[in-house]
Amino acid sequence: MTYVIVGSCIKDDSCIEVCPVDCIHPRVGSPDFESVEQLYIDPVECIDCDACVEACPVDAIFPESELPARHEHARGLNERFFAEQSTVERTAR
Amino acid sequence: MAGPRPRVAIVGAGPAGAFAASALRRCAGDVEIDLLERLPTPWGLLRGGVAPDHQDIKRLQDTFDRQTLRHGCRFLGNVEVGVDISHAELMRHYAAVIYATGAQTDKSLGIAGEDLPGSWAATEFVAWYNGHPDYRDLQFDLSAKRVVVIGNGNVAADVIRMLTLSPRALERTDIADHALEALRASAVEEVVVLGRRGPAQAAFTSAELRELGHLEGVDLRVRAEELELDPVSQDWLADHGTFTARTNVELLREFAARAPREGAARRIELRFLRSPVQIRGSGRVEAVDIRRNEIVRADDGALRARAVDEPVEPIACGLVLRSVGYRAVPLPDVPFDERSFVLPNERGRVLTPDGAPLPGVYAVGWIKRGPTGILGTNKRDAEETVACLADDLATAALTPPASPDRAQIDALLAERVPDVVTVEGWRAIDGLERERGRDGQRPRVKLASRGELLSAAAATASSAAS
Numbered sequence: 001m002t003y004v005i006v007g008s009c010i011k012d013d014s015c016i017e018v019c020p021v022d023c024i025h026p027r028v029g030s031p032d033f034e035s036v037e038q039l040y041i042d043p044v045e046c047i048d049c050d051a052c053v054e055a056c057p058v059d060a061i062f063p064e065s066e067l068p069a070r071h072e073h074a075r076g077l078n079e080r081f082f083a084e085q086s087t088v089e090r091t092a093r
Numbered sequence: 094m095a096g097p098r099p100r101v102a103i104v105g106a107g108p109a110g111a112f113a114a115s116a117l118r119r120c121a122g123d124v125e126i127d128l129l130e131r132l133p134t135p136w137g138l139l140r141g142g143v144a145p146d147h148q149d150i151k152r153l154q155d156t157f158d159r160q161t162l163r164h165g166c167r168f169l170g171n172v173e174v175g176v177d178i179s180h181a182e183l184m185r186h187y188a189a190v191i192y193a194t195g196a197q198t199d200k201s202l203g204i205a206g207e208d209l210p211g212s213w214a215a216t217e218f219v220a221w222y223n224g225h226p227d228y229r230d231l232q233f234d235l236s237a238k239r240v241v242v243i244g245n246g247n248v249a250a251d252v253i254r255m256l257t258l259s260p261r262a263l264e265r266t267d268i269a270d271h272a273l274e275a276l277r278a279s280a281v282e283e284v285v286v287l288g289r290r291g292p293a294q295a296a297f298t299s300a301e302l303r304e305l306g307h308l309e310g311v312d313l314r315v316r317a318e319e320l321e322l323d324p325v326s327q328d329w330l331a332d333h334g335t336f337t338a339r340t341n342v343e344l345l346r347e348f349a350a351r352a353p354r355e356g357a358a359r360r361i362e363l364r365f366l367r368s369p370v371q372i373r374g375s376g377r378v379e380a381v382d383i384r385r386n387e388i389v390r391a392d393d394g395a396l397r398a399r400a401v402d403e404p405v406e407p408i409a410c411g412l413v414l415r416s417v418g419y420r421a422v423p424l425p426d427v428p429f430d431e432r433s434f435v436l437p438n439e440r441g442r443v444l445t446p447d448g449a450p451l452p453g454v455y456a457v458g459w460i461k462r463g464p465t466g467i468l469g470t471n472k473r474d475a476e477e478t479v480a481c482l483a484d485d486l487a488t489a490a491l492t493p494p495a496s497p498d499r500a501q502i503d504a505l506l507a508e509r510v511p512d513v514v515t516v517e518g519w520r521a522i523d524g525l526e527r528e529r530g531r532d533g534q535r536p537r538v539k540l541a542s543r544g545e546l547l548s549a550a551a552a553t554a555s556s557a558a559s
Contacts, residue, residue: 038298
């Protein structure tokens with residue numbers, strides 16, 4: 001399983017600060033941080049710890065299994081972001 | 094540091110001010126923080142900008158409250174710096190002043206007819222439906238069937254939804270009652286949205302665009318021919334296009350291929366590569382003339398819209414909302430960069446015209462960087478400014494104020510503003526608004542005039558005192 005960030009993300013970086021495996025991208029200061037409209041969780045790296053859910057001030061993060069129907073598209077969007085990403089940050093990891 | 098705790102004033106209690114207060118608490122050690130606000134209520138555009146149907150985002154107010162007001166930051170509402178108290182007076186009472194005043198006006202289009210009755214800044218419409226007390230008496234004519242929205246950014250997306258959502262959907266939000274009433278009686282059937290550039294350069298986030306395409310009872314139309322990408326845009330999208338731009342183009346193609354939604358009460362039409370040439374009407378808005386643009390690559394590599402020499406296309410409408418950006422206004426007695434519309438600053442330290450830091454004066458948010466970014470952008474922005482301030486405090490780079498005691502500023506304010514709204518006053522307003530919303534299962538019913546807000550704040554202040 002993984003956690004999924006939905007479109008109401010405000011790019012407050014609280015989730016990034018608490019993520020124990022650094023699976024939320026882009027990182028603050030990375031080249032694409034300012035250009036992305038929201039943050040995304042790498043489904044491959046996520047360890048389902050729930051820390052980001054607690055930290056998010058606008059409740060924009062859900063466990064995949066509890067993703068509300070109106071946010072269904074966000075599941076694929078998080079996945080696709082990482083599949084498509086060919087940035088320095090991704091290749092450097 | 095020896096001596097009394099340094100006191101910092103933050104001017105403007107919007108998101109930038111709130112993030113700055115929160116960062117100050119974390120990074121600058123033992124300081125006292127006063128949040129000065131022109132309105133009787135805190136949180137700025139979170140309350141008065143974020144659309145009523147985006148309640149999830151408004152939850153950020155709980156974090157702001159927890160990290161600032163519940164930790165001893167004072168709220169001093171209904172106090173206008175530059176009117177009730179001057180910049181020089183603030184500098185006499187505080188070790189440092191952080192300006193977080195945002196961008197309070199909108200950019201104009203610079204076309205004929207822009208000032209006709211019925212032509213508005215989208216931000217005025219936003220302030221009206223969100224219950225900003227200075228805008229409650231505006232009268233938007235919703236009797237015509239078509240509205241034209243100029244611009245396709247986030248504010249545009251908000252006003253498009255508010256114009257097309259059903260009254261039933263609006264009733265569950267904290268939209269101002271005067272706006273709910275007006276929108277219930279709205280005759281609007283179609284909202285036409287003009288984007289100067291093409292679909293690949295649309296300013297919507299893909300989340301907002303998707304939302305527009307899935308509104309209950311609303312049909313979203315896009316013309317297939319306007320989605321054809323020119324070679325310049327194709328190259329740009331392949332080489333430099335952001336994830337959002339690629340997702341937007343895909344979404345728009347998906348929308349264009351859909352069958353029209355049967356029985357939709359309202360319609361949104363997204364137009365691309367179209368600019369308004371003039372707004373026309375005898376005595377009030379009757380039509381907008383638009384022209385076609387093409388995308389060209391400018392010398393600096395940026396993609397620009399260039400007018401095509403063709404006859405204009407008239408769009409009949411009764412209301413025009415322009416949404417082409419915010420703009421900051423100068424503050425009395427503080428340097429202002431008239432070209433970039435910000436306080437001239439280096440990492441948040443405000444600079445004098447000759448480029449030297451103005452000791453003790455800082456900027457954060459839109460008045461510092463211009464009207465860009467989203468809510469969370471202000472967090473990093475505030476951290477940068479506060480790091481400079483903390484550094485200046487630690488190195489004793491700031492001149493101690495002449496009247497540093499809290500009692501001294503309080504006495505001055507009491508003399509100037511008899512009805513300062515404190516945190517208790519705000520809690521009274523907040524409590525009353527939530528209470529009023531309870532029966533209708535709404536998050537809150539806003540008090541939308543300054544008088545109502547001030548008397549709600551005063552009522553509990555006096556009952557607490559008795």
